Amino acid sequence: MLARALETAGIATTAISMVREHSEKTKPPRALFVPFPFGHALGRPDDPGLQHRVLRAALDLLAEPAGPVLRDFPDDAEPGDQPPAPAQASGIAITSTVPDDPALETAQIRQYHEQWVARGGGRTTFGLAGVPATRFRGVVRFLQAFAAGEEADMEERPADLPLADFIRYCADDWKTLYWEGRMAMKPAAGGDEIARWFWGETAAGQVLRRVRDRLDASADARWKAAAFGVAR
Amino acid sequence: MPRLDRLPQINRNNLLMLPVQVNDGGPFTPLTRPLAACRLAIVTTAGLHRRGDQPFGPGEQTYRVIPADTPPADIVQSQTSLGFDRTAIMRDLNISFPVDRLREMVAQGTLGGVAPRHYSFMGAQRDVKRIEQETGPDVGRLLREAGVEAALITPT
Numbered sequence: 001m002l003a004r005a006l007e008t009a010g011i012a013t014t015a016i017s018m019v020r021e022h023s024e025k026t027k028p029p030r031a032l033f034v035p036f037p038f039g040h041a042l043g044r045p046d047d048p049g050l051q052h053r054v055l056r057a058a059l060d061l062l063a064e065p066a067g068p069v070l071r072d073f074p075d076d077a078e079p080g081d082q083p084p085a086p087a088q089a090s091g092i093a094i095t096s097t098v099p100d101d102p103a104l105e106t107a108q109i110r111q112y113h114e115q116w117v118a119r120g121g122g123r124t125t126f127g128l129a130g131v132p133a134t135r136f137r138g139v140v141r142f143l144q145a146f147a148a149g150e151e152a153d154m155e156e157r158p159a160d161l162p163l164a165d166f167i168r169y170c171a172d173d174w175k176t177l178y179w180e181g182r183m184a185m186k187p188a189a190g191g192d193e194i195a196r197w198f199w200g201e202t203a204a205g206q207v208l209r210r211v212r213d214r215l216d217a218s219a220d221a222r223w224k225a226a227a228f229g230v231a232r
Numbered sequence: 233m234p235r236l237d238r239l240p241q242i243n244r245n246n247l248l249m250l251p252v253q254v255n256d257g258g259p260f261t262p263l264t265r266p267l268a269a270c271r272l273a274i275v276t277t278a279g280l281h282r283r284g285d286q287p288f289g290p291g292e293q294t295y296r297v298i299p300a301d302t303p304p305a306d307i308v309q310s311q312t313s314l315g316f317d318r319t320a321i322m323r324d325l326n327i328s329f330p331v332d333r334l335r336e337m338v339a340q341g342t343l344g345g346v347a348p349r350h351y352s353f354m355g356a357q358r359d360v361k362r363i364e365q366e367t368g369p370d371v372g373r374l375l376r377e378a379g380v381e382a383a384l385i386t387p388t
Contacts (some may be wrong), residue, residue, distance in 0.1 A: 001253055001363060001364045001368065002275065002277065002353060002363055002368050003385055004255070004259055004364070004368075005369050005372055006371065006372045006375070007258070007260055007261045008259045008369065009369055009371075009372020009373055010261050011261060011375050011381065011382065011383050012262065012382045012383070013261075013275075013382070014382070014384055015386075016384075016385065018387050025255070026253050026254070026255055027256070027258065028385075029258065029259070029260045037316075037317055038315055038317060039316035039317035039318060039319070039320045039321065039388060040317065040320045041278075041327060041387050041388065042326060042327050042328070043327075044320075044327075045320045045321075045323035046324045048326075048332075051326055051327070051330060052333055052336070055330055055334075055384075056342075058384060059267055059272075059343075059382075059384065062263045062267060062382050063266075063267070066260060068257060068260075082317060085315050085316065085317070086316075086317050088314060120305075121305065123304055123305040124305070124322075125307075125309055125318075127283040127284075127308050128287045128310050130284075162289075165289050168312075172310065175318075176322075179318055179319060183319060183322065183323070191319040192317070225291065226290065228290070228312065229290065229312040232314050
């Protein structure tokens with residue numbers, strides 16, 4: 001639908017499609033179906049050669065004189081050994097070795113996260129909630145209190161931002177510390193492996209399961225929507 | 233993929249039950265010049281934006297502007313969906329937002345130029361009326377005003 005709006009405005013579009021069955025119905029003007037896992041639209045991270053081939057195949061469709069055109073990227077093999085989508089919390093068993101102090105665990109993970117940021121030239125996807133990583137202990141306490149059913153809030157939450165949305169951004173930032181920290185620890189770890197570690201073996205994962213449960217139990221649609229973005 | 237037949241059944245069913253639009257053809261703007269003479273923008277549905285921009289909320293159908301010279305270190309993602317592997321974009325922004333690849337194409341002469349501003353929406357939405365009627369057309373107009381002829385639409 002985005003493609004249709006842009007075409008109507010006079011912009012020629014070409015889209016990368018991850019779900020062929022959807023594109024067959026929505027019929028965007030030009031689309032390239034790619035056989036890659038969700039999150040891997042251009043193939044594989046840090047593989048400019050493959051990314052250029054995908055990009056070229058998508059942009060070649062711009063020369064088509066009429067549409068809709070739905071073409072398949074010729075490579076059938078999925079890159080790497082990643083599953084199509086990472087496992088979700090509800091499908092991951094909790095191990096018996098989960099640490100009991102999420103704040104201490106987070107402080108340890110933060111050291112790895114700092115390595116990640118240093119190695120990547122300062123790049124991190126952390127930073128939705130507006131609370132810096134150096135003060136993340138306060139976020140951990142806040143999420144623990146919320147998970148325990150207490151009246152919890154933070155002064156860093158902007159007055160016009162609903163509590164449920166702020167909670168989701170805090171949860172996203174917490175996960176980012178762990179995901180990126182884990183990649184500094186184990187550079188070859190894939191997304192599915194990290195999801196299984198986080199939800200199955202970390203104290204943070206268990207707090208976020210309970211945050212999700214409390215949000216989901218609410219009758220408020222905003223809370224339920226936030227729950228859906230925290231864990232499934 | 234993910235080829236749906238290789239997904240776990242619960243994911244497969246979720247995707248097949250998503251109420252996607254069924255269209256029968258539609259608007260089509262031919263590109264009248266070769267790509268090597270055209271200016272291209274990225275319009276992504278990956279929920280990307282600059283750190284410090286208001287993150288995307290659930291069901292939000294507005295967009296964020298990402299100036300083409302934004303350093304990758306300043307770009308974050310507030311996509312609500314949990315159904316994708318975040319490690320790819322954490323490792324390499326180009327996986328969904330190929331700014332480096334486009335710059336390389338311009339240097340090689342295969343692409344005329346990169347738009348001054350890219351645009352970002354949040355995908356995986358059920359209700360898209362406002363995108364269709366208001367925010368999508370807004371972005372189209374802004375692209376035209378910036379001399380952009382073509383857009384690459386990327387998911388997460």
